[in-house]
Amino acid sequence: MKKIVLILLSVVLLSCKNEASKTVLNSKASTQLDLKYAQGFKVSDFNTFKVLEIINPWPKAKKSYRYVLISKENAAKTTFNKSEYDGIITNPIESLVVTSTTHLPALELLGVTHTLTGFPGTHFISSKKIRTRVDRGSLRELGKNESINTEVLLELNPDAVIGFGIDGNNKTFETIKNSGIPVIYNGDWVENSPLAKAEWIKFFGALYNKEKQADSIFKTIENNYIEAKKLAQAAKNKPTILSGAMHSDIWYLPNGTSTEAQFLKDANTNYLWKDSTGSGSLKLNFEAVYTKAKSADIWLNPSNYISLEALKNASTHHTKFNAYKNKTIYTVANTTGETGGVLYYELGFARPDLVLKDIIKIAHPQLLKDHELFFFKPLK
């Protein structure tokens, strides 16, 4: 009897070993996805599968997240040590849920909007192509971003959820992960240059095995951006720029190391707070802003105020700036999609070339004569 048990045990053990030998894990990466600006993610290609690593999903992230991207056929042949990875995703992805409108342009540019099956807050979506999916009912509403409707999501059972977080403590995402749906954190917003943010299209490219296409789309955007920047550097005058607006007693404006400030620099303008540093936005006193920017030539992005009247209503101090008197205020808040979502917040990350061209057109009207303002409109 003992012998039989021993034989049975060894058979079981041997068969386990056989299973393990199916693993084609190869420690040597054959190729690394070429990234020029983005620092928040890496993709290593191991021929039969890829490893996607999210290095910086939120500011000061302590650990990186690793995901296996593998085709269905290879997945059947391979086993992975689950504890080593934060998720195993079969690609190309057939069903995806994203959680920020900034994730949408990449899907549209790559031509994979048909795989998008759910989104929290569909009324924010401005992309026409994706709106028709909402109207047809092929894109499920998932409720609010902070508390995604987990039941609907589980029913959708997407191949992956593209999340984002300000830190790693999102209970909803934990629940989703625990139910077996991988959540990948997108850290495009942490990148510190406009082109780095735009390069995250390659992240989506890897999910859909469309690396080449993503690369060529990004190259075009990059070239456009660099060309526009070169053109702007030729301009002789450097108009002074004020940004933001007052809420209660505090004036919020982008700090000198932000992407907004980088746009202003690349557009060859003189942003009055270009020398400031720090994370987040500057929170200044009215007096400080007024003495410095009273005679600024241009006022960009006066927060979410949509008219001169609204700006005046919020505070009469706003009207004391030359830019208000001369009506040289430009906002992105009035360029909205069908349902009122601000286009800049959806498309701005993906198309820095358009943002830069807009600012150049505003600051140096003699350049870029053919360019029509896309995101920015004069405040009326």
Added chain:
Amino acid sequence: MSISKTYKLPFIVLVLVLFVCFVININLGSVYIPLKDVFNSLIGSDTNVEAWQHIINNYRLPKAITAILVGSGLGISGLLMQTLFRNPLAGPFVLGISSGASLGVALIILGSGLFGGLFASFFVSKWSIVIAASLGSFLVLLAVLTVSIKVRDTMAILIIGLMFASITAAIVSVLSYFGSAEQLQQYIFWGFGSLGNLSWNELFIFAVIFCFGIVLSIVSIKSLNTLLLGENYAISLGLNIKKSRLIIIAATSLLAGTITAFAGPIAFIGLAIPHITRQVFNTSNHKILLPAVFLFGAIVMLICDSIAQLPHSDYTLPINAITSIIGAPVVIWLLVRKQKMVF
């Protein structure tokens, strides 16, 4: 007469301190402006830098006056509530006055989505917020008053006020849940409180309503003193409790309602200023307390604002936080030192 003589010196000192605080408040700010230019600007002559004139005349001066109105008004309404309810924890916010204002503002800002595009943008202007806040506090107060006609017990009214506060807070939570990020941001900014955002026109209207409230409080001095003896005793002295209660509540609502409407919910002042005043003056006579609370409230608010402006730095702190951070330890210190509450 003899009482007021005893307090003559402290009052003179307080008035002087108020004047000094007022001048310091106008002189200190993010931008350094020499005292000479401050005075030049105040008397209408030109300053060295053009921008300074606007800062002094249209930013710092209205802000200092707003601080005086807010501090004194909240202090007085706190005093009225504490005496009326004979409860040291009462304040203008307890009756649900501030919660009512918050609800009004929340409905306008967070609920604007319900009204739709153009209509909403028209409504989310500063005046609509002021009107909504006043209406909100007035309606909550009306509800409390209606109940107070039926319920004789002031403690019951106090609890009913607290219940109204809970209900409004719950509605605000529901509205916040459905509000967009921008709307939430706007509502939170309102909650920070703000003294420096009033134009002269707005300040004028604010001051007129404020004066009505002060007049009503002065009218109530006698009944307040009688109320300290207890309601039943007051009745036996021939005081018309219902009428007095109505006037006192109306005065509080006018003061606290408009202040919350124009400057946002300013914490702590209403509750603490009457206590600080009682500790210093050691009296419960409202003839003394009322003007003293007025002065103390104004002085404390001016000091808090000067600190919030972080002189000579580009930054500024929300006034609502400063009032509590600076004020609460002062009350604790006073209580520890005197070892008992004067009430």
